[in-house]
Amino acid sequence: MKHSRLPLNVTLFVLVFFYLPILVLVVNSFNAARFGSGWEGFTLMWYRKLLDQPNVWHALSNTLIIATGATLISMVLGTMSAFGLHRYTDALQKYHFFLIYTPLVIPEILMGMSLLLFFIALGMQLGLFTIFLAHVTFCISYVAMVVLGRLQDFDFSLVEAAQDLGATWWTTLWRVLLPLLMPGIISGGLLAFTLSIDDYVITFFVAGPGSSTLPLYIYSMIKHSKDMPIINALSTILLALTATTVFFSQHLTKETRT
Amino acid sequence: MKHITCGRLAATVILGSALALAGGGCGARKAELHLFTWADYFKPDLIAQFEKSHGCKVVVDTFDSNEAMLAKFKAGASGYDLVTPSSYAVEQMRQLGMLQPIQHAAVPNLGNVDAVYLKSSPDPRMEHSVPYMLTYTGVAYRKDRVKDVANSWSVFDRTDLKGRMTLFNDMRETLGAGLKSLGYSINTVNRKELEAARDVVIRWKKNIAKFENEQYKTGVASGEFLLVHSYSGDIVQVMGENSNIVFMLPKEGFSMSCDDFVIPKNAKNVALAHAFINFFHDADNAAANTEEIGYLCPNSASFPKLSEKTRTNPAIFPPEEVRAKGEIIQDVGTHLALYTEMWDGIKAAQ
Numbered sequence: 001m002k003h004s005r006l007p008l009n010v011t012l013f014v015l016v017f018f019y020l021p022i023l024v025l026v027v028n029s030f031n032a033a034r035f036g037s038g039w040e041g042f043t044l045m046w047y048r049k050l051l052d053q054p055n056v057w058h059a060l061s062n063t064l065i066i067a068t069g070a071t072l073i074s075m076v077l078g079t080m081s082a083f084g085l086h087r088y089t090d091a092l093q094k095y096h097f098f099l100i101y102t103p104l105v106i107p108e109i110l111m112g113m114s115l116l117l118f119f120i121a122l123g124m125q126l127g128l129f130t131i132f133l134a135h136v137t138f139c140i141s142y143v144a145m146v147v148l149g150r151l152q153d154f155d156f157s158l159v160e161a162a163q164d165l166g167a168t169w170w171t172t173l174w175r176v177l178l179p180l181l182m183p184g185i186i187s188g189g190l191l192a193f194t195l196s197i198d199d200y201v202i203t204f205f206v207a208g209p210g211s212s213t214l215p216l217y218i219y220s221m222i223k224h225s226k227d228m229p230i231i232n233a234l235s236t237i238l239l240a241l242t243a244t245t246v247f248f249s250q251h252l253t254k255e256t257r258t
Numbered sequence: 259m260k261h262i263t264c265g266r267l268a269a270t271v272i273l274g275s276a277l278a279l280a281g282g283g284c285g286a287r288k289a290e291l292h293l294f295t296w297a298d299y300f301k302p303d304l305i306a307q308f309e310k311s312h313g314c315k316v317v318v319d320t321f322d323s324n325e326a327m328l329a330k331f332k333a334g335a336s337g338y339d340l341v342t343p344s345s346y347a348v349e350q351m352r353q354l355g356m357l358q359p360i361q362h363a364a365v366p367n368l369g370n371v372d373a374v375y376l377k378s379s380p381d382p383r384m385e386h387s388v389p390y391m392l393t394y395t396g397v398a399y400r401k402d403r404v405k406d407v408a409n410s411w412s413v414f415d416r417t418d419l420k421g422r423m424t425l426f427n428d429m430r431e432t433l434g435a436g437l438k439s440l441g442y443s444i445n446t447v448n449r450k451e452l453e454a455a456r457d458v459v460i461r462w463k464k465n466i467a468k469f470e471n472e473q474y475k476t477g478v479a480s481g482e483f484l485l486v487h488s489y490s491g492d493i494v495q496v497m498g499e500n501s502n503i504v505f506m507l508p509k510e511g512f513s514m515s516c517d518d519f520v521i522p523k524n525a526k527n528v529a530l531a532h533a534f535i536n537f538f539h540d541a542d543n544a545a546a547n548t549e550e551i552g553y554l555c556p557n558s559a560s561f562p563k564l565s566e567k568t569r570t571n572p573a574i575f576p577p578e579e580v581r582a583k584g585e586i587i588q589d590v591g592t593h594l595a596l597y598t599e600m601w602d603g604i605k606a607a608q
Binding site for chain 2: 053113125191193205209211212217225
């Protein structure tokens with residue numbers, strides 16, 4: 001019997017499709033050409049320029065503060081709402097589910113505009129805090145959906161067994177429920193982090209003075225900036241950081257398992 | 259009792275972090291000027307100098323289109339002291355009553371603003387806006403590959419460049435080029451004139467590769483396109499990389515656009531906003547800023563201070579008689595439908 005070469009080819013195609021653009025970006029961060037029209041020689045100029053761009057760093061720190069904050073809070077709230085949705089049966093549950101689900105399907109521009117109008121109506125000063133609230137709003141739904149999926153396969157007899165054996169409610173939560181749900185919570189959190197870090201539309205509307213995030217800044221650079229390639233440089237640095245973090249965290253988890 | 263203290267503690271922590279987020283972590287608060295503008299649109303050294311001399315902090319926020327910025331202000335966003343929209347958006351903001359008048363006494367350097375430009379400005383007396391940066395729409399071409407280029411919009415009739423030219427995918431700009439080629443105003447509302455311009459553009463359409471706004475930069479740098487409809491500010495950057503690119507402003511006239519300083523009604527630090535405008539219209543600062551940004555600050559006192567290289571670059575600094583032929587694209591109100599009709603005709607034409 002002859003093995004089909006199709007799966008291999010499809011895999012290769014998908015890998016190229018996924019990673020070639022990233023590779024181009026990394027290569028271009030060392031390209032002296034401003035427009036990427038061709039290779040004009042190796043340079044570290046964009047990295048050097050990046051160093052004296054306080055606006056970019058300020059935007060990056062805003063982005064990270066918001067993404068981290070929104071992720072942590074939505075992990076807590078999202079898990080709680082998923083738990084509530086799954087555990088209790090009630091005539092209204094259908095509508096509760098709808099409420100959690102809506103932010104996933106609502107057009108971003110609508111959500112951005114309505115949040116903006118809402119914040120203004122409340123007389124809130126727009127800024128990092130309003131962006132944070134807006135991000136939590138849509139992140140909760142993503143976390144809740146992921147955790148809900150995990151809860152569907154969850155064996156609640158484990159909780160009953162723990163209580164039978166005399167564990168308090170608190171111990172059951174910390175020692176049984178949360179550890180088992182943790183993979184779902186973490187992946188929901190990572191999803192939320194990714195969504196928060198590159199959100200543009202909603203962020204633009206609810207951002208206030210002094211709270212520009214990196215996506216807002218990058219979009220604006222397209223208009224007038226002479227230094228677009230510094231974004232390639234910044235992305236390369238972030239990519240390297242992410243890769244190292246992932247590498248070490250995998251390394252660490254492996255060690256604790258053995 | 260213990261539960262209550264626990265709850266209170268948690269509440270305090272959450273509230274505390276919320277406040278820290280809201281306040282942006284400000285300790286001893288310096289005066290702040292909130293500037294809402296395009297990214298990389300001010301020379302960073304000059305901003306630092308302004309901060310030092312006025313004992314304040316300039317906080318820069320960015321937008322990427324006039325429309326998005328307008329939408330935010332329409333919804334009621336506040337807290338920005340100074341904004342730099344394009345002229346047509348300034349006009350809309352003024353009509354919506356979002357702007358406050360410029361206090362001329364607080365900006366003595368307004369006397370430096372270029373009188374030639376002001377004649378064509380929608381706000382010639384600078385009542386609610388002060389011009390900041392000027393760009394032109396013209397034609398760029400590869401001098402190593404195209405010979406005998408006439409200084410005229412009629413270059414788009416050249417059949418030897420068929421498939422190697424681009425026009426903007428922009429209704430006002432491209433119809434504007436057609437109008438100018440016939441000697442009409444780019445803000446005309448006369449149907450006959452617009453129909454004639456439409457027919458010109460349809461004729462050009464047969465020769466161009468496509469209607470295009472972004473790729474023309476890399477295209478002309480790589481030689482894929484030989485002659486392109488282009489914005490001066492964009493092409494200056496490409497020229498820095500490829501010395502074979504030449505920019506020209508057609509003799510029949512061309513469109514200009516200007517980004518202006520405006521102060522919103524709900525600005526908090528009005529005095530500082532005026533001081534900032536004044537600072538950037540100081541002759542030396544305006545010259546240094548023009549050199550850095552690659553657009554022209556319409557400030558006549560700064561012109562003699564520009565470097566030879568900038569002064570001879572027609573994409574940054576066209577001579578006065580050429581500059582006088584520029585026309586600002588203005589809001590045509592309800593007549594816009596007429597433009598749309600012509601543009602649809604162009605798009606549908608074979």
